[in-house]
Amino acid sequence: QVQLQQWGAGLLKPSETLSLTCAVYGGSFSAYYWSWIRQPPGKGLEWIGEIDHSGSTNYNPSLKSRVTILIDRSNNQFSLKLISVTAAETAVYYCASRISGAAAGNWFDPWGQGTLVTVSS
């Protein structure tokens, strides 16, 4: 049973870099795609991107130029970096998993607890 626990800085100034990390507990680290999803306050969900155990990434085209997702296999962790953030990117950021391989799934389960990142001057 995979469990995700995430952390990172919760308050940023405009133009700074958002940095979050998600630790994976249980399950096989190589059996999933590891995703980041965000949700502005009172609004809907937006898929940011994902990485697999080999380091292959896939990003939302609207964020691709500013996003980097990295994997740390030795610690069963993956991370999100988003450069040049603006106030409009204030949101709860979630890490989530998606089954990979022959039985690849197109759904997200489980999810981390979420981290509120506020961008304000």
Add this chain to the structure above:
Amino acid sequence: QSALTQPASVSGSPGQSITISCTGTSSDVGGYNYVSWYQQHPGKAPKLMIYDVSNRPSGVSNRFSGSKSGNTASLTISGLQAEDEADYYCSSYTSSSTSYVFGTGTKVTVL
């Protein structure tokens, strides 16, 4: 990529059935059986309720069911209960950007 379209709100009385729609295009909902549904209570992370259009994960009540017709997917909650009051989001794979798109979200109110 544009968000999938859901009604902003749906309500029903306890015991009734309600249906939430999720409309996309042939590049996402209509083109693949890769629609999933999530329930989100206030301040909580989303919870998977339905995957691949109509499959329920272990532990999810059989009061929740999913279907699809053309470019529109639907989530039906039967025997509505107070605990079902939450926000619901659909999601689909989209070939237009080989990524994932979510719906605009629907607030379900139990009267």
